Amino acid sequence: MTDLESAKAAIRLISEQGEGIGGAISDYEGEIAHYYRFEQLLLGRYYQEGDEPGKPTGVELDVGWEAAYPIKTNVRLADYPEGSALRTKAAAFNTHYAEFLALLTEAVQGRPDLLVDCVGWMFRFKEMSYQLMRQPIDGADGLCAAPTFEIAATNEA
Numbered sequence: 001m002t003d004l005e006s007a008k009a010a011i012r013l014i015s016e017q018g019e020g021i022g023g024a025i026s027d028y029e030g031e032i033a034h035y036y037r038f039e040q041l042l043l044g045r046y047y048q049e050g051d052e053p054g055k056p057t058g059v060e061l062d063v064g065w066e067a068a069y070p071i072k073t074n075v076r077l078a079d080y081p082e083g084s085a086l087r088t089k090a091a092a093f094n095t096h097y098a099e100f101l102a103l104l105t106e107a108v109q110g111r112p113d114l115l116v117d118c119v120g121w122m123f124r125f126k127e128m129s130y131q132l133m134r135q136p137i138d139g140a141d142g143l144c145a146a147p148t149f150e151i152a153a154t155n156e157a
Contacts, residue, residue, distance in 0.1 A: 002110060002112075006112075010108070025047050025051060025053060026047075026049075030049075032047055036053070039054070039056075040056060040061055041061065041063050043056055043061075044060060044061050044062070044063060045057070045058055045059070045060055045061055046058030046059055046060075046061050069133040069134060069144045070142060070143050070144060071133050071143065071144045071145065071146040072137060072140055072143040072144065072145065072146060073146075075145065075146050075148055076148055076150065077090055077091060077094070077148045077150050079137065079140075079148075080137070080145065081138070085135075086132065086135055086137065086145045089128070089131055089132055089135075089145075090132060090145065090147060090148050092128070093125070093128045093129070093132065093147045093148075094147070094148060094149065094150050094151060094152075096121070096124065096125070096128065097125065097147070097149060097151065098151045098152070099121075100118065100121040100122075100125070101151070103117060103118060103121065104118050125147075128147070129146070129147050132144075132145040132146055132147055133145065133146055
């Protein structure tokens, strides 16, 4: 962002992609906001033109919940045994996540050209997450691993 107007434009773009414009299900191009895409999965039905939030009336959406990996919620790096492959992968994810946040911070503090690089990072996180979520945690009653999103504290202000 370089000024107030570019900051407002970025906020509008983010909110329309994530939550919709003013709570609307679709944007001005008819694309469904991310929030409502996920809600379709939860509610088991597609939104269609004219629907109200929380009340999709489109065709039924069959979600194979049994195919989802049962990940451990609120997992911490300490939940993975020292020296294990899971701990190594989770620690690597955390390191890359911290680097991504630093890059994103730089982008929104005046280097918008870096935002394109941030998109590539998000695809890498997806694969890194999958590698963790496919792995059962020993002694965790069938639960699988997940990223911990732990970032080491720094002294930077």
